[in-house]
Amino acid sequence: MKKFINHPENVVDDMLRGLLLAHSDQLRSVRSDNRALVRADAPVYGKVAIATGGGSGHLPLFLGYVGKGMLDGVAVGDIFASPSSRQMLDVTRAIHGGKGVLYLYGNYGGDVMNFDTSAELADLDNIRVETVVATDDVASMPKGYEQQRRGVAGLFYLYKLAAAKAETGADLEEVKRIAEKANSRVRTMGVALSPCILPAVGHPTFQLGEGEMEVGMGIHGEPGIQRGSIQTADEVAATIVSAILEDMPIEKGEKVSVLINGLGATPLEELYIVYQAVHNLLADRGIDIDSRYIGEFATSLEMAGLSVSILYLDDELGRLMEAPFVTPFRIQN
Amino acid sequence: MKKFINHPENVVDDMLRGLLLAHSDQLRSVRSDNRALVRADAPVYGKVAIATGGGSGHLPLFLGYVGKGMLDGVAVGDIFASPSSRQMLDVTRAIHGGKGVLYLYGNYGGDVMNFDTSAELADLDNIRVETVVATDDVASMPKGYEQQRRGVAGLFYLYKLAAAKAETGADLEEVKRIAEKANSRVRTMGVALSPCILPAVGHPTFQLGEGEMEVGMGIHGEPGIQRGSIQTADEVAATIVSAILEDMPIEKGEKVSVLINGLGATPLEELYIVYQAVHNLLADRGIDIDSRYIGEFATSLEMAGLSVSILYLDDELGRLMEAPFVTPFRIQN
Numbered sequence: 076m077k078k079f080i081n082h083p084e085n086v087v088d089d090m091l092r093g094l095l096l097a098h099s100d101q102l103r104s105v106r107s108d109n110r111a112l113v114r115a116d117a118p119v120y121g122k123v124a125i126a127t128g129g130g131s132g133h134l135p136l137f138l139g140y141v142g143k144g145m146l147d148g149v150a151v152g153d154i155f156a157s158p159s160s161r162q163m164l165d166v167t168r169a170i171h172g173g174k175g176v177l178y179l180y181g182n183y184g185g186d187v188m189n190f191d192t193s194a195e196l197a198d199l200d201n202i203r204v205e206t207v208v209a210t211d212d213v214a215s216m217p218k219g220y221e222q223q224r225r226g227v228a229g230l231f232y233l234y235k236l237a238a239a240k241a242e243t244g245a246d247l248e249e250v251k252r253i254a255e256k257a258n259s260r261v262r263t264m265g266v267a268l269s270p271c272i273l274p275a276v277g278h279p280t281f282q283l284g285e286g287e288m289e290v291g292m293g294i295h296g297e298p299g300i301q302r303g304s305i306q307t308a309d310e311v312a313a314t315i316v317s318a319i320l321e322d323m324p325i326e327k328g329e330k331v332s333v334l335i336n337g338l339g340a341t342p343l344e345e346l347y348i349v350y351q352a353v354h355n356l357l358a359d360r361g362i363d364i365d366s367r368y369i370g371e372f373a374t375s376l377e378m379a380g381l382s383v384s385i386l387y388l389d390d391e392l393g394r395l396m397e398a399p400f401v402t403p404f405r406i407q408n
Numbered sequence: 409m410k411k412f413i414n415h416p417e418n419v420v421d422d423m424l425r426g427l428l429l430a431h432s433d434q435l436r437s438v439r440s441d442n443r444a445l446v447r448a449d450a451p452v453y454g455k456v457a458i459a460t461g462g463g464s465g466h467l468p469l470f471l472g473y474v475g476k477g478m479l480d481g482v483a484v485g486d487i488f489a490s491p492s493s494r495q496m497l498d499v500t501r502a503i504h505g506g507k508g509v510l511y512l513y514g515n516y517g518g519d520v521m522n523f524d525t526s527a528e529l530a531d532l533d534n535i536r537v538e539t540v541v542a543t544d545d546v547a548s549m550p551k552g553y554e555q556q557r558r559g560v561a562g563l564f565y566l567y568k569l570a571a572a573k574a575e576t577g578a579d580l581e582e583v584k585r586i587a588e589k590a591n592s593r594v595r596t597m598g599v600a601l602s603p604c605i606l607p608a609v610g611h612p613t614f615q616l617g618e619g620e621m622e623v624g625m626g627i628h629g630e631p632g633i634q635r636g637s638i639q640t641a642d643e644v645a646a647t648i649v650s651a652i653l654e655d656m657p658i659e660k661g662e663k664v665s666v667l668i669n670g671l672g673a674t675p676l677e678e679l680y681i682v683y684q685a686v687h688n689l690l691a692d693r694g695i696d697i698d699s700r701y702i703g704e705f706a707t708s709l710e711m712a713g714l715s716v717s718i719l720y721l722d723d724e725l726g727r728l729m730e731a732p733f734v735t736p737f738r739i740q741n
Contacts, residue, residue, distance in 0.1 A: 077601040077602060077619070077621070077638055077712060078601075078678055079599075079601075079641040079644060079674065079678040079679075079681060079682050079714060080640070080641050080678060080681055081640045081641050081642055081681065082640075086677065086681065087677075089641070089680075089681040089684055090677045090678075090680045090681050090684075091680075092684045093680035093681055093682070093683040093684030093685075093687070094680050096683065096684055096687045097680065097683055097687075097700050097702060131677065132675070132677065134675065134676040134677055134680075135676065266412075268410040268411075268412075269410060286410070288410070305410055307413070307414045307415075308412040308413050308414050308422070309414055311412060339673065339675055340672065340673035340710045340712075341412065341710065342465070342467065342672055342707065342709045342710055343467040343468065343704070343707070343737075344419065344423045344464065344465065344467055344709070345411055345412040345413060345423075346412075347422075347423045347424075347426035347427050347430065347467075348412060348413055348414065348419065348422040348423050348426055349412050349426075350426040350429065350430055351422055351423075351425045351426030351429055352426075354426070354429045354430075367430050369430060370737070371676070371704075374675065374676070376675045376677070377673045377674065377675055377712065379410060379673075379710065381412060404676075404703070
């Protein structure tokens, strides 16, 4: 296992200390174990607060989206493991600005259980909490079972749109409605070329043969829907775009936002090659790409692979997409 | 070889087409082969123009630094290969706004030869050209031979500072002076954990044993100064910080900017772990980190590894570091 770490058990703690040293002007820890981080200026009064959380190993997810015009706080778990309900509650209390809190995170069992417990505890503090869970991974469950799908890189769009709505001073129901609308209109599919190694485990999360790729793999190495020989970038793009548009038909003349997300080891050069193919496939169908995000937005440590997310815009979402935001990770609009 | 490409020979062309489709509002091609790209609003009259260039495979270097408050144009070579003097000349002509052009790039033989030829050709067009070559890699040549060192991630600081100076309306000599000053005050050292594979070659650029790392390796896999067992993040940071400060002593109470650069496959989590160690090592010596950049700024395809750059600030450079810039790659100040 080749990693720049000190001890496998200390990876998350060391990472969090580095992060807080680097970005103390923008992020603040509200627990001595640093597992609950909030905007330096939290709570922001008169604004619906948005909390997220999840396992570590996916930077910039989840931490990287806390900032002005984005999220208010995050609970930080161990590598690929849910944070505790107590950590989530500490985030909730620190960010609540009097207008309630929206929980916004990916659909994984541990996270759902702990966020639900945290919401019950927050209720005892008279903090209103609503929850929207991202379920954008089309490959994780077939059509008709959308609510059981995993949440992956498309969560970025839920963050961005709900946060933009919250910035307008909208109430909790309205911010929740936007997050739900975004979730209903975003689809993601990923392809893995290689596994990653969890520091505390020391061996790869799965095996892929030389020359093999797996279509539909999750960001923790969850099995995909098809394993086979490596395809060209054009073929990979065609597979993904077809799967997404079959699941969520988009008419000619409509607008989308596209996110080409690197899972860790895949060079930016390759993401642009795939973007070219996605652009051309959508153009062939008369679909207009209104905005695009190309880079690493939700990773799986050093996994080689990528995902493509398509957000089906309407006028309301299109306007919210233009809102500015800034995070310590220099991810900006 | 596991890559999202169509054909090994078309990697750069496909990448450039994707990039231009994605960022046509900010970047413009001035050659039918797309190997010369400039700011969409080039030339900017009344401002010294800055051109760079080099081989592909290092994104966001070099392309990613063309934008407002940053560079004016870039010549794009094949993977790890210099662009031609003709491509550089086309960039030069397209960006010249009447105040001359600064060539700013890394110290590699092919690039130097071709940029020098381009400067001679530009002179025939009555375009004044000055050149500053980045030589920040301390591991590439010993002290006393600084001018023969390779240019690596520290080039980012030369770009940023020279561009900020150019934005003030300074003349060519002044912009050149700032680039030279930045180069004289920045040092970088890298460590590689794994090689990368050039698409047209198909096998790794070098071999590193299981459990081995190489200190001082260049961003094309040039040999380093020491190969040995993998060290902890703290040990790696100590090796690098010692080497840099031995080469460029910095007194207690002085200020620096630090760049922790991922070479491709290394997760952001690990970069923050190394940042923590670098921060503590500098704090122990009473050196203050005034700004920091943590992420991928100069990569080597999917190489696992990182580099640390330290820029020794003075008042003049400190002020220029604060200037805003924006690039299509969402790398911002």
